[in-house]
Amino acid sequence: MVETILDVRDLRTSFYTDEGEVKAVDGVSFSVPKGKTIGIVGESGSGKSITSLSILRLLASNGKVVGGEVRFKGDNLLAYSEKKMRSLRGNKISMIFQEPMTSLNPVFTVGQQISETLIEHQGMSKKAAMAKSVDLLKLVGIPSPDKRVKQYPYELSGGMRQRVMIAIALACNPEILIADEPTTALDVTIQAQILGLIRDLQQRMGMSVVLITHDLGVVAETCDYVAVMYAGQVVEYSDVRTLFRKPKHPYTVGLLKSLPRPDEDQEKLIPIHGTVPSPLHMPVGCRFNPRCPAATDLCREKLPDLFDDGEGNQVRCWIYNEQWPGEKEVDVFGEERTARC
Amino acid sequence: MTQHAAGAAVPKRYNPRLEMYKGIWRRLRKNKSAVIGGGIVIFFILLAIFGPMLTPIDPNATDITNKNQPPSADHWFGTDNYGRDMFTRIIHGAKLTLIVGFLSVMIGGVVGVIFGIVAGYYGGWVDTIIMRIMDVLLAFPGILLALAIVSVLGGSLTNMIIAIGIFSVPAFARIVRGSALSVRKLEYIDAMKALGASDLRIIFKHILPNVTSPIIVQATLRIATAVLTASGLSFLGLGAQPPAPEWGAMLSAGRTFMHDSPHMVLIPGIMIVIVVLAFNIFGDGLRDALDPKMNK
């Protein structure tokens, strides 16, 4: 088994608003093996972006991590001092964001923004950092980098800007790259390029990638492991193969059923009924129970843990527990998908 | 993903407008400065209406034997250089101050809103002409426009109200024009026109409701400016004329005696500060409450 570089255990993050405490992330666990890509999938509002910001402790001022652990090579980052945390950000763990259009500072040149990280973490001189910036732009596939390095963000397209963001993130050879919906705001053709670039650089540099996305297609293409999030919790964690072949959680099953899949013989797409619950009014018991076709009284009363199947895969569902009161074989969405004990 | 209401609790009858007002009211009540500002404003309004009835003394009654007295139990705010009771005069002055503030802003508001709607709704050369006129009015910095107008009309309370009203027009016109312009471009307005809705109907039913919030906020803040400007004009002798107990005029009169009787300058000044401050913080609070986007 490969070494685990980042291990998130039972992470809980709350926001304090006028309406009260919002538990945006409420029990998220997953681990990132060294050199691998893990996808965090979920609908908007499922808490996946908050999870990524919690790891780097970049939450807005009204947000707070209230519980759990984030272990980076064994050290709990949540116990780090702000100063120690800072020396990690952009250095050992980097992050890129969804909005390349607004994520770069409009009043500084591309070169200034890349070299800043190098000066901060590697103590480079301005000149050396600028030279390295040109190399980095070349690395991320930007043509005529020595010209681009002197330009301002407004002179670059969205795809270019995301490449610049990647260059900034990779400047210090990080061990982990967290990419929060890096392609959502981009055109489809550019999306593929950027994902290809991330995958390519990952292999070359041997880093781990945490890819946050709502797009299962992207997951299938790029990830080794997947954590599926629903209503602030991880409901299923497994390797990507198992997830697509034998999804366990009824939510995952439902997600896959609602997607067109060229590799499967589908009669029709089946939507998941109902809507995502509001974080202010979470259902009692399993959070998916109001929408789950297999829900029992147990599901409506008690929140299941993240049960381990003994093969490194985990699922938060009573069906896979000896307490399961229903039938041994459960049909969720049609016949061919059977969730078994 | 389709929406499916199965199993969801039946919601209570939902009235969006009522909910909106409730939301505004809740945010306003939670906003400490808005509550304080609004409270002081209401206090002064009540004082202006009922205060003069409660003070038995004539604000212009002179008493030469008791002139320039510092504040005491008999005269809470002291007396002025004619021995008039400053407390009584301040209370009577509150009425003048609020009348000037409200009336001038009302004049400026009505004219400005009409200009703004006409400019934004009809666009084209009408818009150009109106907005150029607004630019011209804005070209006179600060108090200068009001000063120039009063200088020709002659110094009096009425003329001052007119002058400050004119001075307030462009601010309203600009805000309203912007909103009118953006509403006019919405597709449903075209649809309504196609269905034969008159311009007036569209303006009153669809454009005005969209601009009420900014107008209210602007009006509140403008009253603060109007009171300040009025006190300045009266101080220069171009507003309320003696013996009217207008605060700016009182301040001006007290100036000569400031060294020995500082209360004659301090008290009217403090009153102006309190009223202006109240309108300013109430306006800030209103803006926060009416525009929840700004809150986040």
Place this chain on the structure above:
Amino acid sequence: MTKYIIRRLLQTIPVLIGVSILVFSLMHLIPGDPAQIIAGEGAPEKTVEQIRERLGLNEPIHKQYLNYMSGVVQGDLGNSVRSGRPVVDEIKTRFWVTLELATYATILAVFIGLMAGIISAVRHYTFTDTAIMIVALFGLSMPNFWLGLVLIDWFAIGGDWLPAWAKLRPSGWGDSWRQVVLPVITLGTGGAAIIARMTRSSMLEVIGQDYIRTARAKGLTDRVITYRHALKNALIPVVTVVGLEFGGFLGGAVLTETIFAINGMGRLTVQAINTRDFPIVQGAVLVISVLFVFVNLIVDISYKLLNKRIDLG
């Protein structure tokens, strides 16, 4: 960009014409017979007639305006009704006094306003922030002439270390800096408050932007993030306010100059109003407004230049 500057310049022309029409009309907005009002009640018919003649009030109104304008473009703003001297001569020296006063007030307002606004934004929702914002609200709500009177009472008459009736000298600083201090504080306080509030809200808005999150994700220190990444962006909208404040000070100087007996344009205007010397009022109002229009022009253009990188983004 050149296109924008040209368009903005062209836009200024109708405004300037409008200003001149309005200023010209002042004389004709006088209720009743302007000549009679200028001459004063009970003045002999002959004097009134003379004034009417001198001001050209007999001619048709459009001709009067054209005469006035042809004078204005040649630097002739008419003659004072009282002294008979050219208005331009009366205004000339006083113009520099007011300009100097407004400039110092702007410098003070920008310096204090920026500092207070930045501190407030950096410590937002703390005691310091609340305190600064309360002081700013007071600064905003205070009649500046009242502040001036209070300052005179405290420092000049009471303390006797600053001369009460300061006179700004057109020649500038010199040893007269003390005489400048009180008027500049009086005039500049309100503007400082506005700039502080503006800077704070602009900073807070910028701090919520995505690129600030990027800067944090880079592991930069709070100092660098605040003073390098946030401030540079936040100052751009503040530029507009500074321009407006400068104009406001030109107008506000009317009261400050009156209190401190400074012989600037403002005091001249008030004196002229009191003596019904309308050509002087017209001249002073015109000069200040035209200056203000050009200040705004410069501000708009520089804002556009500064904002170029953001605007097109």
